[in-house]
Structures are given as C-alpha cells and as structure tokens.
C-alpha cells in the first residue's frame with residue numbers, strides 16, 4: 093500500500109533514519125498517525141513488527157528530534173495537512189513559525205564533513221556530507237560547491253545568491269530544502285540530502301522495472317510541490333526528471349532552482365532575456381517563440397516530465413532542434429503515449445500540452461486531476477499462466493493501465509514481478525473487496541538504486557551533452573554540432589548562461605511560417621532517412637546510442653513533415669547510390685517502341701521525295717512529341733515512386749531506401765502492404781517468435797512497431813523467467829527422486 097498524504101510526515105521521519113520500510117507496519121499495525129501516538133508505544137511493539145533494537149534506538153531519537161524541533165507544534169490547520177507539515181529536517185535553529193521560516197544558517201566549513209560525489213551540475217560538484225550542527229545533531233546533507241573560478245565572476249555570484257535567496261523562502265515536503273550556505277571560498281550551498289539521487293538516473297537505470305503505481309504517486313507529489321510554487325507565484329522553468337530527486341523510496345522532491353523566478357502581483361508571466369539558455373524539449377511553444385514563461389508553461393513542462401517518467405526517461409522530441417520542436421508543436425503534434433502510461437494520466441498530460449496557455453489546467457487543478465487519475469488496483473482470483481500474457485499468481489496485486497467494460501483483457505503491471513502485459517479482466521477483483529494481501533505484497537519491494545555512472549551518461553537534458561538541448565550559439569548558429577565539454581566542465585546554466593548568447597533568438601530566427609514545409613530530405617551514409625534540416629543553421633543532435641542500438645525497439649522521433657521531393661530528386665541525382673537504377677526496377681516499365689511506329693509506311697516508300705520528306709518530317713515531329721511524352725510520364729512515375737518510398741520510410745523507422753524499394757516491389761507498389769511487411773521483418777529479426785506470431789502481435793498493437801517491440805521484450809523476459817522457474821522446479825524434483 094502506498095503512503096497517504098496525512099502520514100507523509102511519518103514516512104519522512106522514518107526515512108530520516110532509514111526505516112521507511114516499516115512505514116506501513118507502524119501506520120497500520122501500530123496505528124500511528126500522529127506524533128503523540130508514539131507516547132503509547134513500547135519497545136515490545138516495535139519488536140513485534142520486526143524492528144531490531146539498534147533500529148528502535150534510531151527511531152526513538154528521530155521521534156525525539158521531531159518533537160523538539162517544533163515541527164509538530166507548528167502544524168498549520170489546512171485541508172492539505174501534508175503541505176502544512178513544516179518539516180525542518182531536524183535542524184534545530186531553522187524550524188520556527190509556520191510560513192515564516194528562519195533564514196538559512198551561515199554554516200562554517202569546519203561543520204561539514206564531505207563524502208562521496210553525488211553528481212555535478214552547472215555550479216560545480218555536488219557531494220554527500222554530514223553537517224555537525226551547533227546543537228550537536230548530525231544531519232546528512234548534499235553540498236553544492238561553487239567552482240572556484242566561477243565564484244570570482246560577478247554574474248555567477250549573483251546567480252548563486254539568487255538561487256539561495258529563492259530556496260531559503262521555500263518550505264514544502266516536495267521541495268528540496270536549503271539548510272544554509274558557506275560563504276567562505278569555495279562558496280557552498282547546503283541542502284537536504286535526497287538519498288536516491290535524481291529520478292532521471294533511477295528510471296534510466298531501472299528500465300521498465302519500476303512500480304508504475306509509485307510513478308503515479310510521484311506525479312502527485314511533483315504536482316503538490318509545483319502547486320506550492322504556483323501559490324507562492326514562483327515559476328520553476330526547469331522542471332524535468334533530472335531535477336526531481338528521490339528523498340526516500342516513496343518520496344520525491346523538486347530541486348534545482350537556478351532558473352526559478354518570482355512573479356510580481358501585477359504580472360502573470362515572465363519574459364526571459366533572449367541570451368539565456370532554455371531546455372528546448374521541455375518548453376511550451378510560447379516559451380520557444382517569445383521567451384514567455386508562466387505557471388502555464390511550467391504545467392507544459394510538468395506534462396513532459398510525466399512523459400519522461402512513463403517512458404523511463406527517454407528523450408522527449410529526440411533528435412529535434414528547438415525550431416523543429418516548435419514547428420511540430422504548432423502543427424498539433426504531441427509526444428506519443430508511452431506504452432506503460434495509465435490511460436487516464438495520458439489524458440491529463442495532453443491537457444498540459446494545450447497550445448493555448450489559458451487552456452491548460454493550473455497546478456491546483458492538476459493535484460485533483462492526478463488524484464482522480466490514480467490507476468485502479470486489483471487482485472487476481474487465481475494463478476494465470478499463458479504464453480505472451482501477464483503471468484499471475486493467486487492474490488497478486490495488479491496495477492491496471494488500460495481497462496474498459498468492453499475489453500476482455502486488460503493491460504496491467506503485476507506489482508510482484510513488475511512485468512506488464514495483458515491478463516483476463518474476469519480474474520480481477522477490486523482491491524477494496526479483495527482479501528488483505530500478505531504484508532510482503534502490500535508494499536512492492538524496491539530498492540533505491542545508485543545513479544548510473546559512466547562517462548557516456550545521458551544527462552536528461554535531452555542529450556548526452558546538456559548543451560545540446562539548450563540554446564547555445566555554437567550549436568544553433570554555426571550550422572554544425574560540436575561535442576561540448578564534459579558535463580563537469582560545463583559552466584552553470586546560471587553562470588554560463590551569461591555567455592550563452594542568442595539561444596532563444598536562435599530558436600526563432602528563420603523559423604518557417606505555419607504550413608510551410610521546413611526542409612529537404614537528408615539521408616545518412618547508409619541511405620537512411622534523417623529528420624529534416626529546418627534551416628541551414630539548424631543542427632541535428634546526435635542520438636542516444638541506446639536508441640541507435642535498439643532502433644526498432646525505441647520510438648522513432650516524431651515523423652518529420654513530408655519531405656520536399658524536389659530536393660530528394662536533386663539529391664538522388666547527386667548521390668547515385670541512393671537511387672540505383674536497379675532499385676527502381678519494380679516500377680512499371682515503358683513498353684519498347686514498336687518499329688512500325690518509327691518506320692515509314694510501305695506506301696510512303698513508293699511515293700515522291702516530297703511526300704517522303706513530308707512524311708518523314710511528320711514522323712520526326714511525332715517521334716519528338718512521343719519522346720517528350722515518355723519523358724514526362726517517366727518523370728511523373730519517378731516522382732510517384734519517390735513519394736511512395738518516402739511515405740514508407742517515414743512510417744518504418746530505420747529502413748534503407750533499398751529495403752523500402754524492394755518491399756514495394758514485392759507488394760506491387762502498395763505502400764501500406766510494404767510498410768507492414770517491413771515492420772513484420774523488423775519485429776521478426778528482434779525476436780525468436782515465428783512470423784505468424786509477430787504478425788499477431790503487430791495486429792494487436794495496431795501496427796505500432798514500438799509498442800509491439802516493447803511487448804515482445806517484456807514477454808521474452810517473462811518467458812525466460814518462467815523457463816528458469818521450470819528448470820529450478822525440475823532440478824529440485826530430480827533431487828527429491
């Protein structure tokens with residue numbers, strides 16, 4: 093069972109001493125829903141629910157700290173009690189009157205003991221640490237040190253202090269809390285430690301093996317944090333999975349306030365200076381076009397963040413430049429539904445992506461919408477094992493992702509195995525009427541994974557190099573992508589932004605007008621179709637290698653607009669390998685010229701020279717006319733064939749022109765049949781299934797290759813697991829014999 097808002101304080105208190113796994117047992121087993129309920133608890137009660145002696149000691153200390161820090165006394169009466177809980181994180185000199193928190197402490201360098209590196213951002217390195225507070229408490233903290241060369245720059249210092257100023261006024265369960273600053277060199281920002289690191293790293297690492305119900309909980313928590321910012325008239329401007337931090341197994345907090353700005357009472361939006369960098373792929377159209385940011389543009393970003401979460405952090409608008417994204421969005425293209433996203437949540441995401449900012453919901457409305465979009469949880473009545481289906485044991489809890497009365501099979505995630513697949517709807521009984529599942533199943537076991545390490549780590553900024561998804565003069569104005577410096581060496585999005593000129597202008601300048609086709613078709617050295625170049629100075633970003641290696645598994649980037657065939661034709665002439673003569677052999681051929689048509693008639697042969705000449709003239713002009721007609725027809729047919737090739741290439745990601753041409757040839761030039769054949773071949777080459785099975789799977793997924801591939805991957809994982817289970821059972825049976 094998931095955490096509820098009223099006892100979020102309990103979860104956080106337990107998380108502080110790494111005992112959050114006892115949350116359900118303490119809340120439901122010992123009935124503790126308020127801090128003073130601990131007064132009635134004995135050590136034996138803790139022992140009874142499995143808490144060891146040393147853990148009990150830690151817990152009692154945390155309870156004592158909680159009581160003395162004033163958190164419980166400062167509870168503000170509010171409908172939303174979780175928000176009213178003023179969580180001082182055990183900092184004795186910080187938790188004062190609700191809503192008027194004290195300024196963050198000035199922390200001495202000597203009070204900090206720094207440990208392992210957690211990551212690095214634009215300011216510099218972030219390290220884990222312990223803060224030995226003046227009152228003797230030791231707090232786990234995250235310490236952001238400003239790079240020494242940066243702190244000498246006036247702009248950098250100003251930005252650093254701006255982030256500190258913004259952060260120190262924030263106080264919410266789902267917002268990373270600032271504890272204090274160290275003002276000696278190097279400058280440091282000391283914040284609450286989110287033990288799990290960024291959600292981006294976690295989800296990339298876990299890849300499809302994450303409880304989707306927990307993701308729903310996170311969507312609620314992010315909305316709650318953003319609603320708080322909205323109520324304080326702050327615009328975050330950089331909401332993305334990389335900036336959502338995991339404070340405990342079931343608790344996320346929004347971090348990174350480098351781009352945040354406050355709105356005065358008379359303004360409803362903020363127009364950024366055009367030289368500032370912005371994370372294109374997360375931005376609302378009005379931010380891309382006019383640099384306008386508002387609560388509504390934060391809502392758009394929230395939608396993109398949810399999309400990231402439910403795709404396990406794929407890149408939104410992969411491979412498209414800012415201008416291309418804007419072009420697509422203005423033509424009503426939106427990010428596709430992630431296959432694992434519960435249907436109601438996707439409906440909500442689409443509302444966040446309303447083109448007109450006024451049509452988007454507010455965060456206050458979104459918190460209600462998220463609550464209403466909670467996926468249904470059911471238990472199953474009996475074991476269910478069928479190939480290619482979601483395998484279930486009796487009483488398994490399933491998070492339902494897609495359901496309706498008409499469907500005999502629902503899509504769901506088995507909370508025990510975390511596999512996703514179809515299962516018979518008739519097996520499901522709603523959680524409320526199901527017998528209580530055993531405690532081990534009530535909370536899905538999960539661990540907090542360490543962030544993915546590695547040099548070629550994609551950063552969640554839309555590219556391996558964050559600079560590539562943010563405006564940057566080098567990228568957008570030079571007409572060529574150059575690998576940026578390693579992330580560690582990058583100047584901050586606050587500081588370096590001063591040096592990042594014209595990012596926004598770069599998005600806008602030379603933007604094609606609505607309805608205009610943006611650019612020519614480009615092909616790579618293998619003849620594969622590349623997304624269009626919008627303008628000569630627009631640059632394609634390199635793709636995530638994971639996508640490259642799983643080209644047919646991962647979603648293709650949104651379809652580029654229909655290519656300009658004139659360019660295709662010119663390029664084809666320039667680059668013969670793209671359209672080898674033999675490759676068009678499937679096209680209907682012209683009949684060979686009949687000799688009779690080109691030879692003078694017998695009668696003519698016997699006539700006068702004059703007649704002969706006039707006849708010859710007539711036949712020559714006839715010949716010329718015929719030849720012109722043939723050229724015209726040939727040209728038309730060539731264009732038609734190129735059109736078909738383009739159409740199929742757009743529909744099937746990653747195929748070469750030759751493959752498409754051959755498929756068209758085999759299917760009498762029918763593009764739909766060729767498309768299906770190519771998809772079938774791609775799926776077949778990915779799996780061990782028969783072609784017939786692949787065909788069924790594709791039909792089931794309406795020929796969406798990406799969804800079908802995902803389905804197949806999960807299915808083969810499940811099959812492998814089942815096979816090893818069978819093997820184990822066989823071995824133990826043999827041992828018994």
Ligand SMILES: Nc1ncnc2c1ncn2[C@@H]1O[C@H](COP(=O)(O)OP(=O)(O)OP(=O)(O)O)[C@@H](O)[C@H]1O
Pocket residue numbers: 210211212213214215216218234236268283284285286287288289290334335337347348350543584585
């Ligand atoms: N409070 C925290 N607790 C745990 N880890 C943190 C915390 N703050 C930051 N980190 C880790 O350090 C990394 C860098 O954080 P930082 O906020 O400096 O940069 P960023 O947001 O990733 O990038 P940028 O500042 O360029 O937008 C994060 O990705 C995260 O993994």
